[in-house]
Amino acid sequence: MATLHLEDLRCSLIRQEETIIFSLIERAQFKQNLIIYEDGGIPVEEFDGCFSDYLLWATEGIHARVRRYTSPDEHPFSSNLPEPILPPIKSPNSIKPTEINLNVEIQCYYKDNLIPEICAEGDDQNYGSSATCDVACLQALSKRIHFGKFVAEAKFQRDTDTFGTLVKSNDRNGVIDRLTDKEIEEKLLRRVELKAAAYGRDIDPVNDDCGYKIQPETIKHIYQDWIIPMTKKVEAQYLMGRLDD
Amino acid sequence: MATLHLEDLRCSLIRQEETIIFSLIERAQFKQNLIIYEDGGIPVEEFDGCFSDYLLWATEGIHARVRRYTSPDEHPFSSNLPEPILPPIKSPNSIKPTEINLNVEIQCYYKDNLIPEICAEGDDQNYGSSATCDVACLQALSKRIHFGKFVAEAKFQRDTDTFGTLVKSNDRNGVIDRLTDKEIEEKLLRRVELKAAAYGRDIDPVNDDCGYKIQPETIKHIYQDWIIPMTKKVEAQYLMGRLDD
Numbered sequence: 001m002a003t004l005h006l007e008d009l010r011c012s013l014i015r016q017e018e019t020i021i022f023s024l025i026e027r028a029q030f031k032q033n034l035i036i037y038e039d040g041g042i043p044v045e046e047f048d049g050c051f052s053d054y055l056l057w058a059t060e061g062i063h064a065r066v067r068r069y070t071s072p073d074e075h076p077f078s079s080n081l082p083e084p085i086l087p088p089i090k091s092p093n094s095i096k097p098t099e100i101n102l103n104v105e106i107q108c109y110y111k112d113n114l115i116p117e118i119c120a121e122g123d124d125q126n127y128g129s130s131a132t133c134d135v136a137c138l139q140a141l142s143k144r145i146h147f148g149k150f151v152a153e154a155k156f157q158r159d160t161d162t163f164g165t166l167v168k169s170n171d172r173n174g175v176i177d178r179l180t181d182k183e184i185e186e187k188l189l190r191r192v193e194l195k196a197a198a199y200g201r202d203i204d205p206v207n208d209d210c211g212y213k214i215q216p217e218t219i220k221h222i223y224q225d226w227i228i229p230m231t232k233k234v235e236a237q238y239l240m241g242r243l244d245d
Numbered sequence: 246m247a248t249l250h251l252e253d254l255r256c257s258l259i260r261q262e263e264t265i266i267f268s269l270i271e272r273a274q275f276k277q278n279l280i281i282y283e284d285g286g287i288p289v290e291e292f293d294g295c296f297s298d299y300l301l302w303a304t305e306g307i308h309a310r311v312r313r314y315t316s317p318d319e320h321p322f323s324s325n326l327p328e329p330i331l332p333p334i335k336s337p338n339s340i341k342p343t344e345i346n347l348n349v350e351i352q353c354y355y356k357d358n359l360i361p362e363i364c365a366e367g368d369d370q371n372y373g374s375s376a377t378c379d380v381a382c383l384q385a386l387s388k389r390i391h392f393g394k395f396v397a398e399a400k401f402q403r404d405t406d407t408f409g410t411l412v413k414s415n416d417r418n419g420v421i422d423r424l425t426d427k428e429i430e431e432k433l434l435r436r437v438e439l440k441a442a443a444y445g446r447d448i449d450p451v452n453d454d455c456g457y458k459i460q461p462e463t464i465k466h467i468y469q470d471w472i473i474p475m476t477k478k479v480e481a482q483y484l485m486g487r488l489d490d
Binding site: 015018019022025026029042044045051054055058059062063065066067068085086127128131132136187190191194195198199201203204205206213 | 260263264267270271274287289290296299300303304307308310311312313330331372373376377381432435436439440443444446448449450451458
């Protein structure tokens with residue numbers, strides 16, 4: 001297995017914050033438009049599901065053809081995706097192959113909790129635009145959360161004996177404790193709130209006292225109460241299976 | 246024809262600035278990856294063109310199916326797109342139907358000028374990610390530039406006699422002069438530069454002296470030297486045909 005450096009992974013996670021915050025701000029310009037999340041709300045021929053899922057499935061089909069999901073840091077939400085039309089890239093394994101995929105849970109939280117938090121209630125008929133934003137949000141969130149596999153592998157490589165002992169004694173809570181770095185988490189939350197304030201603020205040269213497209217505390221809370229715990233769940237699942245054959 | 250209010254259109258244009266700046270910043274995280282713009286650089290079976298165009302065409306195919314291009318403010322880059330699978334929305338005409346479509350020019354400028362300005366030279370192999378960002382950038386730029394049709398119609402409705410006289414005497418320069426509002430343009434450029442500085446700045450709570458993902462002046466210059474003139478070109482073309490049967 002290739003050596004993973006936590007510092008490199010952190011740089012990627014920090015850059016992914018922009019992608020996540022931008023995509024959430026983009027979605028927040030449209031109302032909740034809940035009809036796009038209702039099965040059959042906007043019926044699409046030969047597709048069994050809601051309109052937002054249809055656009056996600058169709059987009060993932062294109063991305064699958066250009067081999068997005070052969071990359072270990074990408075996880076599709078949909079099943080029944082086409083085969084890649086590009087030849088596979090041979091790259092060294094940087095993590096242990098694993099079936100961990102929390103996308104069902106991510107999608108539920110996104111529709112049930114995140115959308116009502118970031119979008120105004122109601123229906124503005126921008127269904128296609130909203131669903132296109134959903135695809136970008138879900139892909140960014142999924143990538144970030146599943147990045148936990150790489151973070152876990154890097155932490156395991158740095159501290160193999162401790163994690164080995166915890167995993168062998170099936171001590172999942174011990175693993176989570178060992179994974180947690182309170183100082184790093186607090187720095188992350190401060191940074192994310194600053195970013196959300198900078199990117200989400202309405203900007204007008206003649207009026208300094210503008211509002212926010214999404215409140216910075218909302219973004220901070222999404223990280224604190226959901227993205228970080230979900231990433232840690234991926235990390236723990238990965239490590240609990242790290243010593244299996 | 247429905248009445249168009251310039252103030253409503255300006256609100257939409259101001260909100261589109263976020264979409265454009267966010268999408269450019271997202272593209273700028275990857276290198277130029279020029280191979281994705283070379284015909285056959287990454288060969289895709291049964292597609293005659295470059296890899297970036299393939300992803301654009303495939304994405305537009307999905308959007309066409311969910312009737313994106315039946316909306317008068319959306320213009321596809323690709324031809325041979327599928328028919329919508331959703332029934333058409335009946336809405337009153339807000340502009341005179343027109344064939345104006347500057348997407349070929351937009352795409353050329355984007356690949357030849359914009360990419361070298363916003364992305365570092367070189368190849369980082371993030372071809373799929375870069376091409377996905379290209380789709381978002383091109384769609385945002387195209388929407389903004391073709392929004393000139395609505396702006397032109399609103400200005401025509403407000404000032405029908407003057408524009409009527411200029412158009413009848415085939416005075417294109419006179420039309421462009423009359424369309425130009427220097428004060429609004431300068432306000433726009435100040436705002437865009439402020440936004441670019443806020444959204445493109447690297448943010449780190451322990452280090453105030455960070456760089457920019459894209460220099461604010463670059464975004465300002467793209468607006469000043471390209472987006473505004475291109476929008477005005479759309480406006481002028483629309484008005485020159487406004488009185489035709």
